[in-house]
Amino acid sequence: MQHLKKLITVILILSVMISLHSCSSTKINRLEGQWQLFWIDHLDDENIYLWEFANDGTFAILQFTPPTPTTPGTKSVLIRASYETRAEFNKAVVRIFDVQNQHSSGFNQLSLVDQASYDVDWMILEVDDEVLRIGSDDTNQHNGGAGFVIREFTKVQ
Numbered sequence: 001m002q003h004l005k006k007l008i009t010v011i012l013i014l015s016v017m018i019s020l021h022s023c024s025s026t027k028i029n030r031l032e033g034q035w036q037l038f039w040i041d042h043l044d045d046e047n048i049y050l051w052e053f054a055n056d057g058t059f060a061i062l063q064f065t066p067p068t069p070t071t072p073g074t075k076s077v078l079i080r081a082s083y084e085t086r087a088e089f090n091k092a093v094v095r096i097f098d099v100q101n102q103h104s105s106g107f108n109q110l111s112l113v114d115q116a117s118y119d120v121d122w123m124i125l126e127v128d129d130e131v132l133r134i135g136s137d138d139t140n141q142h143n144g145g146a147g148f149v150i151r152e153f154t155k156v157q
Contacts, residue, residue, distance in 0.1 A: 030127045031085060031094060034062075035153035049078075050156060059083040059096055061118075079118060092124040094134065122151075130155050 037049040067073035
């Protein structure tokens with residue numbers, strides 16, 4: 001009887017671990033596509049920023065400047081990089097690496113509004129067909145070592 005209780009306990013623990021890993025894998029599968037960054041703390045920035053996760057493992061941050069009465073809107077690539085995903089025990093992670101600044105003057109436009117590093121692990125906190133929320137420990141002094149950085153997005157259809 002004691003042996004049966006231990007066996008049932010082990011089976012339950014394994015079932016929980018497998019289901020948590022499966023949930024993490026499902027999050028990873030929903031990451032691909034374009035996601036529009038929703039600024040919470042920089043509402044004065046009129047530009048639109050898209051984070052693009054391509055199925056070939058490439059990543060880009062695109063900036064769209066709205067048109068004015070005197071100038072047309074513009075599109076530029078601010079950052080190109082690579083990304084990879086992994087499912088850990090109870091979380092899904094996207095790692096952005098080999099970040100290359102694409103701004104022609106060598107000045108990263110995002111540095112004005114977003115001091116977080118991109119060359120880090122981002123934990124996928126929430127993802128579905130409409131919303132993406134990721135977070136990262138920004139301990140590399142980009143944000144004064146400010147701790148946990150969160151970015152929220154809406155899916156571009």
